[in-house]
Amino acid sequence: MFSGIVEECARLVALEKEQENVHFTFVCSFTGELKIDQSVSHNGVCLTVVRIDGDRYTVTAMKETLDRSNLGLLQVGDEVNVERSMMMNGRLDGHIVQGHVDQTARCTEVTDAEGSYYYTFAYDYDPEMARRGYLTVDKGSVTINGVSLTVCNPTENSFQVAIIPYTYEHTNFHAIHVGSTVNIEFDIIGKYISRIAAVK
Numbered sequence: 001m002f003s004g005i006v007e008e009c010a011r012l013v014a015l016e017k018e019q020e021n022v023h024f025t026f027v028c029s030f031t032g033e034l035k036i037d038q039s040v041s042h043n044g045v046c047l048t049v050v051r052i053d054g055d056r057y058t059v060t061a062m063k064e065t066l067d068r069s070n071l072g073l074l075q076v077g078d079e080v081n082v083e084r085s086m087m088m089n090g091r092l093d094g095h096i097v098q099g100h101v102d103q104t105a106r107c108t109e110v111t112d113a114e115g116s117y118y119y120t121f122a123y124d125y126d127p128e129m130a131r132r133g134y135l136t137v138d139k140g141s142v143t144i145n146g147v148s149l150t151v152c153n154p155t156e157n158s159f160q161v162a163i164i165p166y167t168y169e170h171t172n173f174h175a176i177h178v179g180s181t182v183n184i185e186f187d188i189i190g191k192y193i194s195r196i197a198a199v200k
Contacts, residue, residue: 002041003086004094004141004148006171009079010042013056020063023050024074028082031055039099041083043172044146044183045069046099069101070145070181079172081146094148095141101183102134105144107176108158117163118152119144119176123184125157133194134186143185147171 010028017023024042034040034057038049047059066072074080086092105123121144126134136142136154143149144161152160163173176182 001086002046002083002094002097002099002146003092004097004143004146005083006081006147007083008170009172010082012074012076012078012080014076015074021060022066022072023058023060024071025051025056025058026080026082027055028057030084031057034084039085041081041085041097041099041146043070043080044097044099044143044185045071045101065101068103069183070104071183073181079175081171083146095143096188097143097146097148097185098188099146100185102186103184104181105184107178107180107182110176110178113162115165117168117173118160119163119173120158120160121182121184122158130156131194131198133191135190136186137190140190141187143183145172145176145182147173 008028010026012024013027014025015022034049034052036049039046045065047061049057050060051058061071103123105121107119108122109120111118136151136159138151138154140151142151149161168174
């Protein structure tokens with residue numbers, strides 16, 4: 001379980017394909033604090049640490065994860081947003097994030113808001129999935145590349161988020177431009193509410 005508060009950007013230094021799997025090796029400041037089998041969110045995808053070597057650590061993604069997320073698009077040198085799993089005795093500064101990416105979205109517009117930015121994202125709309133809570137609502141929560149954000153101006157298949165300078169500089173939002181593919185996780189509470197409503 002995560003909060004969507006990104007700790008930093010990790011840099012991809014190596015990737016290795018093994019049948020349908022890909023092993024990703026990253027460098028970040030807290031590698032020395034990691035342990036084998038620990039869960040770390042990478043662009044919002046929960047992955048397990050399988051190897052640690054000095055300041056580098058390796059995680060593995062299977063085909064399902066690669067198909068559903070933007071991890072399969074990564075190249076050596078790219079940055080990903082990373083967050084270690086949430087400690088139960090800490091504050092929930094973001095929102096409840098599972099690290100289970102629902103689908104990808106495409107950036108369609110970036111607007112300068114005199115110091116901050118508005119990003120618009122579009123995603124494939126599925127009416128049946130929407131009835132099950134896979135949608136955005138105004139002032140609700142959404143996770144983009146592992147970042148907990150508040151939804152603005154949602155439509156059937158798009159939404160906006162406002163990005164302050166701190167988030168822009170300390171996450172990989174500074175590398176997102178029109179045409180970029182991002183990972184999105186819809187709000188788990190909305191999914192539960194939709195499911196309960198459907199059962200009644």
